[in-house]
Amino acid sequence: MTSQPKPGYRPCVGILLFNKNGQVWIGKRLQKTGKPALDFAWQMPQGGIDPGEEPYNAAVRELYEETNIRSISLLAETDDWKSYDIPEDVRKKSWKGQFKGQTQKWFAFRFDGDENEINIETPAEGAHKPEFEDWRWEDLAKVPALIVPFKRALYQELVTEFSRLSKP
Template identity: 50%
Template sequence: MTSAPFSGLAASLPYRPCVGVALINRAGGVFVGRRKDADRLEAGAHAWQMPQGGVDDGEAASAAAVRELYEETNVSPALIRPLGEVPDWLPYDLPPDAMKQAWKGRYRGQTQKWFAFGFLGTDEAIDVDHPGGGAHKPEFDAWRWAGLEELPGLVVPFKRPVYESVVAAFAPLAAWARES
């Protein structure tokens, strides 16, 4: 599941524990945000991703997923319904150049626990310019709903295998609104 294996010091570095969230609306669309740092990362068309972020020490992964969703989209816990989770942690390695910059070189990449939530609100509840009620720095400069099958093609290539696994795991959940 990881990209090309590292050798030497990089291979001995740990993965950063992280969560990811597939926020699925009633029409089956999945929230994706365009990273504000896309130009710096030279991501171009692959600047889109689902909300994700680190797990704090002692924090349950499910709680981290709810927190990260709020901190990146402003979607409150009252506006979501748990739909499922990927049973395994999914790792990815950062490209060597990015690894030197991200997290001060302490991690080789991330291992992610993914959760799917049904979105119960309206688009007006999403505010990537003032996430977390304005208490958090925006990570996205735009957002949209995408088809689940589109997601692997929107993300930076080194995350693509993780997104492919997430899409496969959550495909049965995309029609959650019709079943409720």
């Protein structure tokens, strides 16, 4: 286990948001106009950590910026940072090739609000650009099959680590 982000990787957070039935929130990445539809476009919320920002605060901020959700309670977090490499063709387009991939601290939250709070069309009360075109609750064990292949091993680790929380 490592207590610091992996050098050469973009420091990020990831969020597992559980509902009262033990399912997790997943969003379908917004497709750019004129681009072909992506296979495996589903993922859990995630995002970068701002300079000087604590990972927990980044997780709360990213969840709000992507989903408008604020009604949450912390259930757990990973002890270590989990990393994945981004394929070379994607790496050249992302962050100007500066990072090999992402290293993430993951947080599990319980969603305590009403689903009317979820707003992916105008997240953060309209202060943030939409990142998702659709969303749903899904069984945690099924999520790795919906993710881009280069993230699957990390998501399988999350299933192993957090499956205890997927009980209603």
